[in-house]
Amino acid sequence: MITGLDHIQLAAPPGTEDALRAYYADLLGMAEIPKPPALAARGGCWFEAGTARLHLGIEADFRPSKKAHPGLRVRGIDALAARLAAAGATVTWDGHLPGHRRFYAVDPVGNRLEFLEAAGAAEE
Template sequence: MTLALDHIQIAIPKAGEAQCRAFWGDLIGLREITKPAALQTRGGLWFALMGSELHLGVEDPFSPAQKAHPGFRATDITALAARFETAGHNMVWDTAIEGRKRFFTTDPFGNRLEFLQED
């Protein structure tokens, strides 16, 4: 048996969809995809990734993930970092893994995120 990632879900607070669209859609450039009709009443939204999906699901009460995090592979980490810098987002670059350029940041709700590119 082999496994592949179908989707990853990140928790967001109630009524956080507009901030998600601004962050994941406008800033990062992901394309929003329509949630199945049966799930639309739950709130949240979905975005397409390369070969998988990012699900942003409402959690109430909400608590951001400060250690656990997804790692997103970028095709141009320098350009992505420039977008974050221009938007005023804090980034922490990390060189602990040889052969990878990577930085950590948070989404608008404090969830830890990693973005990386192999050298």
């Protein structure tokens, strides 16, 4: 019955949309997608890149999860890690997933993100 994943939603505290846009659109290069008017009134922002869709919804008593996270497939993982580090983000590499290179970082509000690339994909 399930045919695919439409989007992942993460939470964010009120008033952080500009910081989220700077991170997801400006730093990661995702496109911001307009929210339908009825949903836009709630705040937050939506982004997409390739087949990845990420919604950030506003939550008054927001607390970032320590473990839960989206896994975002990337090309050019070293360049992305360098770009994030240059912007002041902490990049934590993890070599425990066979056949992949991956690292973790957190967005401006503390959401954990995993970035991964199949081993050898950068040479293709």
